[in-house]
Amino acid sequence: MKLTDFVPVPLPAGHPLPEEVRVGPGRRAELADVAARHLAGTWLRVGDPDTLAAAGDPLPDLEMFRLERHPHADDETVARAVAAARGAGGLVAIGSGTVNDVAKRAAHELGIPYVVLGTAASMNGYASGIAALLSRGLKITAPARPPRAILLDTDILAAAPLALTRAGLGDLLSKPVSDSDWWxxxxxxxxxxxxxxxxxxxxxxxxxxxxxAGLATGDRDAHAALGRALVLSGVAMVVAGxxxxxxxxxxxxxxxxxxxxxxxxxxxxxxxxxxxxxxxxxxxxxxxxxxxxxxxxxxxxxxxxxxxxxxxxxxxxxxxxxxxxxxxxxxxxxxxxxxxxxxxxxxxxxxxxxxxxxxxxxxxxxxxxxxxxxxxxxxxxxxxxxxxxxxxxxxxxxxxxxxxxxxxxxxxxxxxxxxxxx
Ligand SMILES: [Zn+2]
Structure with a gap:
């Protein structure tokens, strides 16, 4: 689905936004086709052992930048990802918060596109135009172009650790108070x-x-609703600048x-x-x-x-x-x-x-x-x-x-x- 069909209101032109968002069951199987539409040349996968296992190790023939278990999106990890991806035409991120931030920032530094297969509805950063990084011990946000495409497979989201999903809801619920602070x-x-x-x-x-309530019982509609809302929260940040x-x-x-x-x-x-x-x-x-x-x-x-x-x-x-x-x-x-x-x-x-x-x-x-x-x-x-x-x-x-x-x-x-x- 084109992003413009996914967002309930017309968006002004000129914002760097994902072009395609797909949320639903079985989306994992569409990863190769979606990546081919948005990425040129050779691609590099980015993931960590847990996110790859969660996604069922898609595109196993692709070369891989494998982060360690429980990685941090810090300067050093981004630098290693940039070095590994040099010469690639695009990145295929398979993961959630940290993997997405590392891939987003590395792709941004290299000026290449990336797509993401999200493995948890844990945060609102999939579509956002910033990467949350750890730089010299400080939490910072660095500009980074959003992915060209976001795939959220509700079969994967519903099997993700429940603590991650609950955190995704927690992040989302700040919306009315955050927006009021902005006002x-x-x-x-x-x-x-x-x-x-x-x-x-x-x-x-x-x-x-x-x-x-359906998030705790593996209800696919609940996970789709959370995934959509988190993607749109990222879009909201892009249009707000x-x-x-x-x-x-x-x-x-x-x-x-x-x-x-x-x-x-x-x-x-x-x-x-x-x-x-x-x-x-x-x-x-x-x-x-x-x-x-x-x-x-x-x-x-x-x-x-x-x-x-x-x-x-x-x-x-x-x-x-x-x-x-x-x-x-x-x-x-x-x-x-x-x-x-x-x-x-x-x-x-x-x-x-x-x-x-x-x-x-x-x-x-x-x-x-x-x-x-x-x-x-x-x-x-x-x-x-x-x-x-x-x-x-x-x-x-x-x-x-x-x-x-x-x-x-x-x-x-x-x-x-x-x-x-x-
Ligand atoms: Zn947040």
Whole structure:
């Protein structure tokens, strides 16, 4: 199916998007034909032992760049993939998050196309125009052209480890709060907002959410609905020209947990598993904002703020200072605007019909996905700490910043966690 038939609204021309998306049973058998339509010359397969086994080792005669088990999409792995693929006409990625990111970035660096056979509905990066990479210990996103074609075989998706599928749903559920953060940033800093990403994704997200229980029982329609919604979430980011419609303050909580784990040499948890729980927290924060009597809070002098950043972020402070300073430089202007326009902004937020924490948690619980801090192995004290400082790691304004600037945080951190029910 052409992407244009797959997306429910017309898309403006000029965006680098996949040309073809196929979701359904038996799609694996179409991989060779699809690759032949989109790739020239010789092709190189990219996968890891688990993803190849999950996909039934398709196209076994093709040369292979085999990642190690449990790979990371880091600089070194991308460099090895680029070296292995030099001279190839295209890549055939067989995998999900990490394999797709490595193949996407390697293909981008070489200026060659790639196609992907997804092995899990675990994240929304299949169609996106960015690769999530680990660069010198930091989680970054690098530009990378999306695949020419995406195949999601529901037989493979339904057999994938359930934890990956649950994480895919968790990542997807951030949509209403992420998009509201994007709207809020535009109202306050005029950074731009469009309803097009929502028009692309909302019906598919609602369909996937309604089918959540079926994810745990191997229902093919549920897996198809999740796969479609995740692909469209990636498309939404491409048409937005940014990850903003799918990544707001809730993602900052998840990113900071990852950065701290990596700095300490610990394994990270599944992205979407963290995002699902963080979305319950963000939903609770929005409910508090809507009811708040604002106490507009002027930013502290930068010297005090820099001292706080050093104290709270420790070894990560050096990488946090840059984005935090840029956002701090604009803080006084934001507070002035909030002081002038809060009732109007609050009414605009109220009209967005934000989900309650219970509405976020219900589909997570329906498929057995993590929906409490305890499910993630995170203490309440650590969640409170990360809720206080996650806004520091990115320049983009989110609900976390606004909550501080109207005085809801840090005062109500405990109440927000209680309201979130996590
Ligand atoms: Zn995400």
């Amino acid at each position: 809020l940033a535009d109202r306050i800093e005029g950074t731009g907002y469009s309803t097009l990403p929502s028009l692309v994704t909302d019906a598919a997200v609602a369909d996937a959410t309604a089918h959540a 940014s990850s903003a419609p799918a990544s707001g303050g809730e993602h900052l909580l998840s990113h900071l947990w990852d950065m701290e784990a990596l700095a300490a040499g610990r394994e990270t948890r599944l992205h979407g598993a963290q995002v699902g729980v963080a979305t319950c927290i963000s939903a609770a924060l929005y409910q508090r904002l809507l009811r708040a009597t604002p106490v507009f809070t002027e930013p502290p002098p930068w010297e005090d703020e820099a001292a706080r950043l050093h104290a709270e972020h420790g070894a990560l402070a050096d990488s946090v200072l840059g984005p935090a300073k840029r956002k701090h430089d604009r803080a006084a202007a934001r507070v002035a605007l909030l002081r002038d326009r809060w009732p109007e902004i609050r009414d605009g937020l109220a009209a967005r019909k934000l989900p309650t924490p219970a509405e976020v948690r219900a589909p997570l619980a329906a498929c057995g996905a993590p929906n409490t801090l305890e499910h993630l192995g995170i203490s309440r004290a650590d969640a409170a700490r990360v809720l206080r400082i996650a806004r520091d790691i990115r320049d983009r304004v989110t609900v976390l910043d606004v909550a501080f600037e109207i005085g809801v945080l840090p005062r109500a951190i405990g109440d927000v966690l209680d309201d979130a029910g996590v």
